[in-house]
Amino acid sequence: MSAMFKRFKREPLLPILIVLVMACLVVFILFPLYQILKSSFTASNGQFGMEGYGRVLSGGGLFRSLTNSLVLAFITSTLSTAIAYMFAYTFAYVNVPLKRLFNGIAILPVISPPFVIALSAMLLLGKQGLITKHLLGLENANIYGLHGLVLVQTLSFFPIAFLTLSGLLRSISPSLEEASQNMGAGKWKTFVSVTLPLSVPGIANAFLLVFVQSLADFGNPMTIGGNYSTVAREIYLQAVGSYNMQAGAALAMLLLTITIIVYILQNFWVGKKSYVTVTGKPTGIRRMIDSGPIKTILFIICLAITVIVIAFYALVPIGSFIKLWGINNSFTLDHYKYVFSLGQKAIKDTLKLAVIATPIAGLLGMIMAYLIVRKRFVGKKALEAVSMLSIAVPGTVIGIGYILAFNKAPLALTGTGIIIVAAFIVRALPVGIRSGVAALQQIDPSIEEAATNLGAGQTKVFTSIVLPLIKSAFFSGLVNSFVKSMTAMSAVIFLISAKYNLITASILSQVEAGRIGAASAYCTILIIIMVIALFILNSLVKWLNGSNRGKSYG
Secondary structure (H helix, E strand, O other): OHHHHHHHHHOOHHHHHHHHHHHHHHHHHHHHHHHHHHHHOEOOOOOEOOHHHHHHHOOOHHHHHHHHHHHHHHHHHHHHHHHHHHHHHHHHHEOOOOHHHHHHHHHHHHHOOOOHHHHHHHHHHOOOOHHHHHHOOOOOOOOOOHHHHHHHHHHHHHHHHHHHHHHHHHHOOHHHHHHHHHOOOOHHHHHHHHHHHHOHHHHHHHHHHHHHHHHHOOHHHHHHOOOOOOHHHHHHHHHHHOOOHHHHHHHHHHHHHHHHHHHHHHHHHHOOOOOOOOOOOOOOOOOOEOOOHHHHHHHHHHHHHHHHHHHHHHHHHHHOOEEEOOOEEEEOOHHHHHHHHOOHHHHHHHHHHHHHHHHHHHHHHHHHHHHHHHOOOOOHHHHHHHHHHOOOOOHHHHHHHHHHHOOOOOOOOOOOHHHHHHHHHHHHHHHHHHHHHHHHOOOOOHHHHHHHHOOOOHHHHHHHHHHHHOHHHHHHHHHHHHHHHHHOOOOHHHOOOOOOOOHHHHHHHHHHOOOHHHHHHHHHHHHHHHHHHHHHHHHHHHHHHHHHHHHHHO
């Protein structure tokens, strides 16, 4: 304890920084969650009551939405993980053309609005769908419901599972598989007895990641769910549509409990199991599958899914230029005229708030990563746990928590831009922290100690030494924050007002009004903004790396 006080005396800004960071986490993460818990036990007359949980668990419509979400999440996770595993295995083990294309589709869900696939499914497979009506001649095709949600969520979320599995499969040591084949096992036997068991942690991680994403999904069920109610959608309808805050809060607490249990399983059960194959000993180069039916089958499957995904994403821009899809297919710019006139405010508001939130989230993520990795203080574990908590909290839960927590003095933020910026930052923070922690763990602390010994203060050390060394992680956090802010839906749908509107909320209102062309135009503009922003940020990173290399050579 005395050593800690000496450190605080030597670094007077450190305790102030720790207190400020912890205060932000308490106000914007823990306090809203407490308000949800409190509201779930508060009846309409202000008294303690269990009516909210009684309604949810009594077997009616609210309970059905909970079971529906679990069924949907299980089916989507299973299909997404299976498709992702085939992609990842092809990428790591099979010599096929178009690998860059297969890998490239993994970025599409990251830079697209949350319901682009759902919009495309309506254009392709709805009542006036290109495939259902115009190619197959079906008059009353129905894409709405469980089958539509499974299709849309699987295509949206399997790239998340692919990103998890591809690195793991590439890292499996080839020596174990070679040993199995040298002992007479065929390729199938080697796969079943060696490769697949070693993939178990990655498969479980991918499954659980998609499971949480599906449970928390709000945009797709609102767009294409039909009569198939899900818990994320029902929370919104209870809180905003029925004004039954107790039932909405009870549903939110049950959803939060499920997602936290899944998050704990992912991190502390699957993560603790050891499947070490890279030991530091020299290993041979993996022998890729160059021919045979396995190569052909995997290539055809990957190519077919890639073409489907590209077709789904390409259809939205096309739909934005069609006057009335399926009825009047003439070319028009009316939807863009509408968006740039009546919808211009939503674009400006989204850009302004995202630009404000992005640097704050990026810098705060690096500061918190620095505190977690480099500093020792009381409450460090709690700070780390709370800062990462929002990764397990669904967006609808954060949204309902914010309207409960910030609707009265002294924190009356409802209807302001501050509350939306705060939601953006909280949603983006965990990824930035993880990037910063990973980068700092690779940097020798002696570099910072040398600067301190030469008389540099902690602020100078952080801004002049640490931040330049972890700039890749910092810019990665900026990119993630901007993307998350521009495409945010479930958390901010509760927080928009007449003063501040967002593109994603405008897309949803256009879909609900049946204006698919205008919704497609909004989506297209949003994707273009994201691509331009990503290009600028990536160019900036390359320029900084180049200038730093030039300085080091000089």
